Amino acid sequence: MEKVEAATARPASPLTERQEARRRRILRASAQLAGRGGFDAVQMREVAESSQVALGTLYRYFPSKIHLLVATMQDQLEHMHGTLRKRPPAGETPGERVAETLMRAFRALQREPHLADAMVRALTFADRSVSPEVDQVSRQTTAIILDAMGREHPTPAQLSAVRVIEHTWHSALITWLSGRASIAQVKVDIETVCRLIDLTDPETPR
Amino acid sequence: MEKVEAATARPASPLTERQEARRRRILRASAQLAGRGGFDAVQMREVAESSQVALGTLYRYFPSKIHLLVATMQDQLEHMHGTLRKRPPAGETPGERVAETLMRAFRALQREPHLADAMVRALTFADRSVSPEVDQVSRQTTAIILDAMGREHPTPAQLSAVRVIEHTWHSALITWLSGRASIAQVKVDIETVCRLIDLTDPETPR
DNA sequence: ATCAAGTCTGAAACTTGTTCTAGGTTAGCG
DNA sequence: CGCTAACCTAGAACAAGTTTCAGACTTGAT
Numbered sequence: 001m002e003k004v005e006a007a008t009a010r011p012a013s014p015l016t017e018r019q020e021a022r023r024r025r026i027l028r029a030s031a032q033l034a035g036r037g038g039f040d041a042v043q044m045r046e047v048a049e050s051s052q053v054a055l056g057t058l059y060r061y062f063p064s065k066i067h068l069l070v071a072t073m074q075d076q077l078e079h080m081h082g083t084l085r086k087r088p089p090a091g092e093t094p095g096e097r098v099a100e101t102l103m104r105a106f107r108a109l110q111r112e113p114h115l116a117d118a119m120v121r122a123l124t125f126a127d128r129s130v131s132p133e134v135d136q137v138s139r140q141t142t143a144i145i146l147d148a149m150g151r152e153h154p155t156p157a158q159l160s161a162v163r164v165i166e167h168t169w170h171s172a173l174i175t176w177l178s179g180r181a182s183i184a185q186v187k188v189d190i191e192t193v194c195r196l197i198d199l200t201d202p203e204t205p206r
Numbered sequence: 207m208e209k210v211e212a213a214t215a216r217p218a219s220p221l222t223e224r225q226e227a228r229r230r231r232i233l234r235a236s237a238q239l240a241g242r243g244g245f246d247a248v249q250m251r252e253v254a255e256s257s258q259v260a261l262g263t264l265y266r267y268f269p270s271k272i273h274l275l276v277a278t279m280q281d282q283l284e285h286m287h288g289t290l291r292k293r294p295p296a297g298e299t300p301g302e303r304v305a306e307t308l309m310r311a312f313r314a315l316q317r318e319p320h321l322a323d324a325m326v327r328a329l330t331f332a333d334r335s336v337s338p339e340v341d342q343v344s345r346q347t348t349a350i351i352l353d354a355m356g357r358e359h360p361t362p363a364q365l366s367a368v369r370v371i372e373h374t375w376h377s378a379l380i381t382w383l384s385g386r387a388s389i390a391q392v393k394v395d396i397e398t399v400c401r402l403i404d405l406t407d408p409e410t411p412r
Numbered sequence: 413a414t415c416a417a418g419t420c421t422g423a424a425a426c427t428t429g430t431t432c433t434a435g436g437t438t439a440g441c442g
Numbered sequence: 443c444g445c446t447a448a449c450c451t452a453g454a455a456c457a458a459g460t461t462t463c464a465g466a467c468t469t470g471a472t
Contacts, residue, residue: 192367251458265459
């Protein structure tokens, strides 16, 4: 079990203690507001007030609402990765394990649908100026999936499958959040796409 | 030249000629502005001015910027479906044909990346209030894919695969638009996911 | 042709994300 | 300790999406 550092690395300047505390307060306020009313409920003035920080300071920490919400997602994702790690999926094949893991994540999101809404909307709405942060979220998601697969050295075909799984995961979440797909439908979609993994797995009997 | 109604059916009241003309002007202005600077360049005041309509009227026709852009997408999609139909894909298997068709659509989008940006961002940012319209876009996309497959009666497994393909298509477009994936990468993703179809196709030799 | 109902217009107002400014505070350093 | 650069605060100001409203114009039915 080596360091998981790289994930959060904020190479800039190492932030004093009070600054770290401010950052935490901001992220907490963001998640709290998002948890209530979703994307729209996260209003920058409210976040500032709620985290006892001036509006200008909020913008110094997070240069836009999208940045803030994507950072919130990074935060939550890290937490979730930790949680998921604790109880590894029990499926027979890598595909089953990935599906199981994603469904567990999905169930977690269902408990906070508004928060999920805010984070996912921000993620897909993000433009180029947020690329690094969004990429970071993507890497974290990939890590979770690879973890679930439990294959030390994924083949290139499997990596492609993982990319497609991530696409499906994000897009399925969106259709669920906007009320165009049921929970059951999301489940089917995830299971369908996860089959792609086993189809390229050298060790899975078919 | 008969009507292509069904797709655009606006059951409300049947719009007079001048109203139809207004609607067209608005959509044209929207596409034009989007074609320049993407999502941000489509400013409601400018759309109104550019289409010779009062701001209030614009909002009567399209209750939000998102509605407007999603409608713009419906419009473009219809056009594209027509174009694609003219020259059917040549691939051997359904999966190859779908991949070919989507790549053709993708190339069309590459010619107007800003327009693509505006439409796709609107589509994924849309909330519940736009569900009917977004659903319509989704149905149209499904129709294009089924068309390309060339299978009269898709199996349930194939329909699931089509859903996953749509997810991948949307999400891959987003990663491309936000500069996080190359054109080549999108191609790989599409080809990867399209394999799902053949794997469930009763007539494809494997 | 006339009237009522429904539309459209122009302009102002309101909301929320974002930027800017002037002055006060903090942290690190000599 | 005292300085300086960086940081923080309160609040005004600006930008673009959305709402509202009074008055002018169209339309359809009589």
